[in-house]
Amino acid sequence: MKTPFSTGRKPAFKNAVFALVIAALxxxxxxxxxxxxxxxxxxxxxxxxxxxxxxxxPEATLVQLSGNWMPFGPDGNGGFAQQMTSLEKxxxxxxSVAIPAMEPELYAYAFMVDGVRxxxxxxxxxxxxxxxxxxxxxxxxxxxxxxxxAKTGPKGSVRAVWYESPTLxxxxxxxxxxxxGYEDSNENYPxxxxxxxxxxxxxAWPTLGTAANILDNLINAGKAKPMLVVMTNGNPDQAAAxxxxxxxxxxxxxxxxxxSMQFEKSxxxxxxxxVEKHFPVKTGKENRALTGLSMGGLQTMxxxxxxxxxxxxxxxxxxxxxxxxxxxxxxxxxxxxQQILALKxxxxxxxxxxxxxxxxxxxxxxxxRAELDKHDFPYVYxxxxxxxxxxxxxIYLSEFAPMLFQ
Amino acid sequence: MKTPFSTGRKPAFKNAVFALVIAALxxxxxxxxxxxxxxxxxxxxxxxxxxxxxxxxPEATLVQLSGNWMPFGPDGNGGFAQQMTSLEKxxxxxxSVAIPAMEPELYAYAFMVDGVRxxxxxxxxxxxxxxxxxxxxxxxxxxxxxxxxAKTGPKGSVRAVWYESPTLxxxxxxxxxxxxGYEDSNENYPxxxxxxxxxxxxxAWPTLGTAANILDNLINAGKAKPMLVVMTNGNPDQAAAxxxxxxxxxxxxxxxxxxSMQFEKSxxxxxxxxVEKHFPVKTGKENRALTGLSMGGLQTMxxxxxxxxxxxxxxxxxxxxxxxxxxxxxxxxxxxxQQILALKxxxxxxxxxxxxxxxxxxxxxxxxRAELDKHDFPYVYxxxxxxxxxxxxxIYLSEFAPMLFQ
Numbered sequence: 001m002k003t004p005f006s007t008g009r010k011p012a013f014k015n016a017v018f019a020l021v022i023a024a025l026x027x028x029x030x031x032x033x034x035x036x037x038x039x040x041x042x043x044x045x046x047x048x049x050x051x052x053x054x055x056x057x058p059e060a061t062l063v064q065l066s067g068n069w070m071p072f073g074p075d076g077n078g079g080f081a082q083q084m085t086s087l088e089k090x091x092x093x094x095x096s097v098a099i100p101a102m103e104p105e106l107y108a109y110a111f112m113v114d115g116v117r118x119x120x121x122x123x124x125x126x127x128x129x130x131x132x133x134x135x136x137x138x139x140x141x142x143x144x145x146x147x148x149x150a151k152t153g154p155k156g157s158v159r160a161v162w163y164e165s166p167t168l169x170x171x172x173x174x175x176x177x178x179x180x181g182y183e184d185s186n187e188n189y190p191x192x193x194x195x196x197x198x199x200x201x202x203x204a205w206p207t208l209g210t211a212a213n214i215l216d217n218l219i220n221a222g223k224a225k226p227m228l229v230v231m232t233n234g235n236p237d238q239a240a241a242x243x244x245x246x247x248x249x250x251x252x253x254x255x256x257x258x259x260s261m262q263f264e265k266s267x268x269x270x271x272x273x274x275v276e277k278h279f280p281v282k283t284g285k286e287n288r289a290l291t292g293l294s295m296g297g298l299q300t301m302x303x304x305x306x307x308x309x310x311x312x313x314x315x316x317x318x319x320x321x322x323x324x325x326x327x328x329x330x331x332x333x334x335x336x337x338q339q340i341l342a343l344k345x346x347x348x349x350x351x352x353x354x355x356x357x358x359x360x361x362x363x364x365x366x367x368x369r370a371e372l373d374k375h376d377f378p379y380v381y382x383x384x385x386x387x388x389x390x391x392x393x394x395i396y397l398s399e400f401a402p403m404l405f406q
Numbered sequence: 407m408k409t410p411f412s413t414g415r416k417p418a419f420k421n422a423v424f425a426l427v428i429a430a431l432x433x434x435x436x437x438x439x440x441x442x443x444x445x446x447x448x449x450x451x452x453x454x455x456x457x458x459x460x461x462x463x464p465e466a467t468l469v470q471l472s473g474n475w476m477p478f479g480p481d482g483n484g485g486f487a488q489q490m491t492s493l494e495k496x497x498x499x500x501x502s503v504a505i506p507a508m509e510p511e512l513y514a515y516a517f518m519v520d521g522v523r524x525x526x527x528x529x530x531x532x533x534x535x536x537x538x539x540x541x542x543x544x545x546x547x548x549x550x551x552x553x554x555x556a557k558t559g560p561k562g563s564v565r566a567v568w569y570e571s572p573t574l575x576x577x578x579x580x581x582x583x584x585x586x587g588y589e590d591s592n593e594n595y596p597x598x599x600x601x602x603x604x605x606x607x608x609x610a611w612p613t614l615g616t617a618a619n620i621l622d623n624l625i626n627a628g629k630a631k632p633m634l635v636v637m638t639n640g641n642p643d644q645a646a647a648x649x650x651x652x653x654x655x656x657x658x659x660x661x662x663x664x665x666s667m668q669f670e671k672s673x674x675x676x677x678x679x680x681v682e683k684h685f686p687v688k689t690g691k692e693n694r695a696l697t698g699l700s701m702g703g704l705q706t707m708x709x710x711x712x713x714x715x716x717x718x719x720x721x722x723x724x725x726x727x728x729x730x731x732x733x734x735x736x737x738x739x740x741x742x743x744q745q746i747l748a749l750k751x752x753x754x755x756x757x758x759x760x761x762x763x764x765x766x767x768x769x770x771x772x773x774x775r776a777e778l779d780k781h782d783f784p785y786v787y788x789x790x791x792x793x794x795x796x797x798x799x800x801i802y803l804s805e806f807a808p809m810l811f812q
Contacts, residue, residue, distance in 0.1 A: 059468075115464050115465060116524060116527065119540065124534050124540055124648075125649045131530060134525065153577070157566055160565070184684070
């Protein structure tokens with residue numbers, strides 16, 4: 001994380017030129033940091049697994065660290081929130097805290113500086129989670145995070161593809177992963193359709209989800225079949241992420257029209273036909289898989305209940321038979337029994353349900369399993385530690401992909 | 407920018423569920439903001455072109471805004487820095503400033519809260535500029551920024567491609583833009599190789615540079631020929647952006663080995679052969695263009711001086727015959743006269759030099775032009791307002807691309 005400019009230079013002329021050039025190279029530099037020429041290194045990984053977080057805040061009275069490895073708890077206002085750790089002020093107005101023995105993982109964090117949420121100014125690795133959140137990123141290498149990191153060896157490729165969606169009346173963006181060797185091969189590939197959650201968009205799986213690295217690493221290790229992975233935008237009110245294209249008006253139901261069933265229709269009517277026309281893929285249900293998290297889990301259920309003959313591999317992550325009416329999302333449960341029986345008759349090869357023990361939707365998964373059990377619907381259930389988090393969804397992808405197209 | 411969750415809900419139970427669910431959806435939420443349930447809207451665009459920036463900072467004594475539309479000036483410490491504007495504290499501890507009549511552009515900005523550089527917590531559109539900087543993004547729509555925005559109509563596609571670089575001993579990542587209609591066409595395309603600047607990486611042109619939108623819009627308007635655009639990583643010490651892959655040791659010269667000439671060699675020996683083997687492209691110098699900004703401008707000069715027969719279209723942005731020895735970058739000027747004459751003999755169709763009037767490297771462009779003039783070397787010179795900025799580089803791309811392959 002250390003920049004190559006960490007050495008102070010004394011002569012006044014050089015300093016002036018130095019500050020000007022450095023300020024001009026990026027969008028703009030943190031002026032005070034440069035002027036004082038004291039680089040803050042954060043996060044810094046020690047050899048014993050301790051990670052030290054630092055931020056220079058001369059005037060602050062309370063600096064806290066909020067990381068996605070910390071538990072949730074009461075926020076003192078009747079709600080729940082991420083718990084935080086306080087930093088201590090040291091020399092040169094630099095606040096710091098050392099977190100011992102951080103497990104290998106891909107983490108997201110931010111500081112709260114006197115109540116202002118502040119990304120780590122010393123860490124240029126930042127990530128956006130859809131419409132709701134931004135964070136600084138920390139990668140702690142090790143066996144448990146090994147799948148998320150690009151390695152030497154053959155690599156797949158991710159492409160942004162714009163396709164026509166007559167169903168939604170939009171030209172929309174999706175990302176398509178093609179496996180190592182794709183360009184030089186005459187093979188046809190099976191396809192995994194991979195859906196993000198509420199508030200997210202088509203950039204979620206390629207960035208937060210590190211989908212390409214996970215697939216590359218599984219495929220290169222012989223643990224997953226070479227496949228295409230199609231990562232759509234699940235919000236029917238968006239052509240693409242809001243950073244690229246503004247939202248449009250839709251007959252809304254819930255967040256961004258997420259319960260309008262319009263995305264599910266466009267997946268079947270627009271996305272799959274586009275992919276099967278424009279890419280060298282195998283068709284038929286035995287060559288199609290669908291999974292998604294949270295809202296994407298709901299969309300996976302909706303799509304496969306409505307179209308039981310489309311997919312042989314179905315994964316529902318962090319979502320069950322939930323009552324989401326408080327979000328304006330009303331699910332038609334009257335057809336459920338009939339849908340379960342129809343999907344059971346279609347006999348998909350894999351129906352996989354994964355949820356974290358501490359997920360706020362775990363009860364909806366209990367309800368879902370009870371319903372499925374009542375109809376002797378075969379499925380595999382995977383319960384993991386943790387909650388409704390990208391840590392879990394990366395793990396779930398790494399476990400689901402190896403089950404496909406075997 | 408307003409989230410769909412701006413309405414307060416009173417009953418205690420609902421509030422608890424609400425806070426929990428919202429906190430769980432993103433990576434993690436800004437807990438205090440949620441608990442107090444007062445959404446801050448920032449930036450907010452008025453109909454008269456005024457943009458209001460806001461941040462809630464209850465304890466702060468000085469909140470400033472730093473935007474890349476503001477001029478540079480003395481920083482009070484013997485250096486130069488971006489000038490800043492102060493915000494005023496209003497109700498509910500929200501600081502704000504209204505900037506009147508902002509011209510259509512794609513802007514980058516941040517707050518300084520009591521000296522701490524803080525991205526706008528209310529704006530989830532953030533961008534990273536290489537190793538050096540992060541910023542919040544503001545897009546002001548209008549004629550001058552129209553080229554940077556995705557529109558309806560045919561779209562090209564950007565793909566991440568990993569290729570072998572025996573020259574650097576790395577499997578490296580680049581982005582390749584393919585034009586609208588590419589997937590359904592049997593055409594072969596010419597290729598523009600597009601290089602980023604010092605501190606940047608292969609993600610710079612696809613994100614900050616909005617290269618795909620610019621090309622889509624020019625091609626759809628009939629102003630540029632359909633072409634491929636290859637966006638490499640110009641740092642010989644990187645396989646890919648540091649967010650994806652750690653830097654490696656190289657025989658360094660300057661920042662990340664940028665003056666080692668190793669990137670230039672890999673461009674000629676690895677990148678061009680890969681592209682010409684794996685994509686449907688036209689070969690020969692009349693079908694190749696090369697341009698880059700700052701360090702990429704230097705690499706463009708180096709590559710074309712060393713290989714005068716490779717490119718018919720050459721663009722040097724924001725770089726001239728500069729003395730960069732203070733960065734550890736030593737350029738061999740002894741061959742310059744001979745190189746100029748060799749390139750003149752090869753007679754590229756376009757040699758284009760572009761620089762901002764206020765660019766800190768403008769003197770090096772004056773020197774370069776004097777040298778070229780001395781040898782009657784034909785070139786087109788474009789001097790723009792402004793400095794060493796992405797605003798200029800986006801404009802330059804939109805002006806250079808239409809000159810190519812005509």
